[in-house]
Amino acid sequence: MAFQLSSVVPWGRTMAEYRSMFLLTDEDKNKKIAGFGDGPASFNHEANAAGWHITSFDPIYGFTKEQLAQRIEEVLGIVMQQMAENMENYVWTQITSLDELEAVRMGAMREFLFDYELGNQQGRYICHELPEKLPYPDASFDIGLSSHFLLLYTALGLGFYIAAISEMLRVCKEVRIFPLCDLDSNASQLTSDVIGHFSTEYEVQIRQTGYEFQKNANKLLVIRRK
Numbered sequence: 080m081a082f083q084l085s086s087v088v089p090w091g092r093t094m095a096e097y098r099s100m101f102l103l104t105d106e107d108k109n110k111k112i113a114g115f116g117d118g119p120a121s122f123n124h125e126a127n128a129a130g131w132h133i134t135s136f137d138p139i140y141g142f143t144k145e146q147l148a149q150r151i152e153e154v155l156g157i158v159m160q161q162m163a164e165n166m167e168n169y170v171w172t173q174i175t176s177l178d179e180l181e182a183v184r185m186g187a188m189r190e191f192l193f194d195y196e197l198g199n200q201q202g203r204y205i206c207h208e209l210p211e212k213l214p215y216p217d218a219s220f221d222i223g224l225s226s227h228f229l230l231l232y233t234a235l236g237l238g239f240y241i242a243a244i245s246e247m248l249r250v251c252k253e254v255r256i257f258p259l260c261d262l263d264s265n266a267s268q269l270t271s272d273v274i275g276h277f278s279t280e281y282e283v284q285i286r287q288t289g290y291e292f293q294k295n296a297n298k299l300l301v302i303r304r305k
């Protein structure tokens with residue numbers, strides 16, 4: 080079935096958040112980085128403007144700027160209402176209020192929309208749905224990232240995760256996934272199963288990050304070719 084924009088809740092994070100979640104350092108600036116499920120994050124625009132080399136992949140990049148802008152407007156009120164009802168599940172130290180959260184997320188998504196058409200022309204936003212095969216040779220990227228997509232939605236199931244991460248590991252020398260809990264902040268059996276699966280052939284590490292907005296969502300999974 081074709082990918083439906085109506086099934087997506089666009090919500091975009093910033094470069095500062097990506098750096099903190101994925102423990103990216105100034106040395107990573109010269110590496111080739113792929114972001115999977117980057118959606119309307121401003122990471123691609125901010126990082127490329129600062130001289131980094133980021134290519135983002137997401138099925139929503141098959142839609143126009145106007146369609147994406149409309150979908151962002153449609154869901155904003157619903158997401159903010161859910162956040163207001165579940166405030167106790169979040170850590171309000173970096174982002175200190177609902178108003179600030181809305182300003183940060185909308186700022187990131189407006190920046191993404193501003194950059195979207197140029198980024199498309201430059202091949203920085205590529206329409207792609209995991210686990211489909213990517214049009215790249217093996218080891219094309221140094222690092223592959225997944226922020227708030229893989230492992231968060233347990234309903235996608237183990238088969239989907241293994242296929243998606245295997246394809247990421249084919250085109251990337253290393254894959255980093257954040258966070259390692261489900262939407263209710265629980266460590267899932269699925270994450271343990273994914274770790275067990277890849278541990279036999281790859282070097283697998285769990286690293287603590289300084290980033291924690293959703294409570295207990297503060298760990299990063301790193302899977303690297305041995």
Ligand SMILES: C[S@@+](CC[C@H](N)C(=O)[O-])C[C@H]1O[C@@H](n2cnc3c(N)ncnc32)[C@H](O)[C@@H]1O
Nearest residue numbers: 090091092116117118120137208209226227228
């Ligand atoms: C919660 S958003 C996260 C956006 C961004 N990574 C961030 O952290 O700000 C999840 C993203 O995953 C994308 N997505 C959904 N299914 C996907 C798939 N099969 N392959 C790649 N991305 C997918 C959605 O379109 C959406 O943009």
